[in-house]
Amino acid sequence: MIATCGVRTVPAAWIEQTRPGGLILTTVGGWLGSSELARLTVHDDGTATGPLLSGQVSFMLARPHMPPALGLLPDLSESKEREAIIGTDALNDWTSRFIVQIAAPHAQRLTMQRDGRTEHVLVDVESGSWAALYEENGRWIVRQDGPNALWDAAEEQLGRWHAAGTTALEEFTVSVTPQGQTINW
Template structure:
């Protein structure tokens, strides 16, 4: 008997509810109602090694295709602006759009504390799937969604029309919000940002909220909901989730030149660089060196500052580690000092981190605003 999409949606919704008992039942209900197969078109990418291989619906059976669609995972649909449907063989590059795994869509919505009647701006329409989930829960008249990529925006509009949802859609830079339809009770982003864009603050109602993932060029992120107070300052705490979305395109790092190790000053490292394999440690390192990227090698790690060209790289020496630093910034010192502060606070997970933010100044802290803290690169 051929696969039944309705049964697959119900099974996926049940699995998501079972995996997160605290989830408002209205969100799994939305997953059960929205036909995800209408939002992935007829092709997607599988990842293997450094390559992305397109999988076309015409090359699979209906059962296999629907089985992929209703697996709770993210399916990349675009690499460096090239849609999977337009690619015939393996390619390399970075994902620029995807059908986000449904459990993350509803987890983010749950963190945002969205309720019927809330007027919401979604930044990053993507395929339109998350937009449809919001429409089912909140009513299409309360959902505004903006997409940076005009081609994706048009495709998402077609998907939503086919599924019977009629939110307000716009194409443009979502980091500037969507002023023509403001104000919003909540802004929710399906992309990560390096800092909260000023326009988001200006388009919220009094007491409105922003839910997003704060990420950077070391690829560690924290999910947070910030609530605006009467004085225009937003406050919130991160969740413990180790999750991320793709960085908003204007917040992506610029193309990197070929890397060559430069010796510079040589010292001994106080901390084992392998500590940076832990998500929270990388998040702290990213706060301490916000314009640096992190690379891992067989013999250690490399930090390279995109803005100044400064670099630091480690190599094992005896039972410890040697670090080489070159350029105007001492990247390893910045990172190591921050990690020592984090360790001194008990090496907490992300749930112990919080944020205080205005349009002009944004600080991430551990424990309380008086604890160890770092400025985001606003």
Template structure:
């Protein structure tokens, strides 16, 4: 018996990636290439799905959270990283916050993570290295 659904929910219509708010991103999409950083990012946005699109000769790395109705699109242009976000929550802001805190704590190994389960939900923590 699977512990969670094996297939992500259907994406439906893609968001208008020209809408939303744009800013300089502290991290680019390449941060998600490392599995431990990707795990930390997933704690911040557990329902987000990741895909890449090429539009107007630029690759956009898109995160979509169908449940929340939120999205983030990252573009890497040389050393310049931007993110455009839309919806009721700012997905990339949440991910950056988690990654920055994890790095500030010494990027502890995932084997050191702890989970606390209460009636309010589950919470992941990690000790400072």
């Protein structure tokens, strides 16, 4: 099966409709705008696994995989500040952005002018979580709130990836089971 649209997660129906040993070729990505082509082999047990093929391949997301409307933004001043370990400049890199999508799969990104500075905001509409970062005197400051600390998750995932030697995307593996999808390196 060859999909000519992107998905956030590989639909279970695609695996069900592909015989064991068959291949699914699809672009897997997220709402932060980084995606990669995955080549998945379907197995007898109803799962599928395979590598990312790299190359910064991008297709328009399938309608069911589009992000929800942001709606009314939360009060971005409602939390404590801390110095960020990693700044949002990491999101300028395709691979780093892909890694952050693994950590915060429901996050959307926007940039806004607030209090005389540029703030970079990640918002997870579903959970109500958010993180806002800005640069001040050469260091990044983060505020976040909600049930999921989005930037903590991003920093932790990026830290693990750096500790592993910044593995190239073509060394990542996508696994799809009835419990969901995981992407590992």
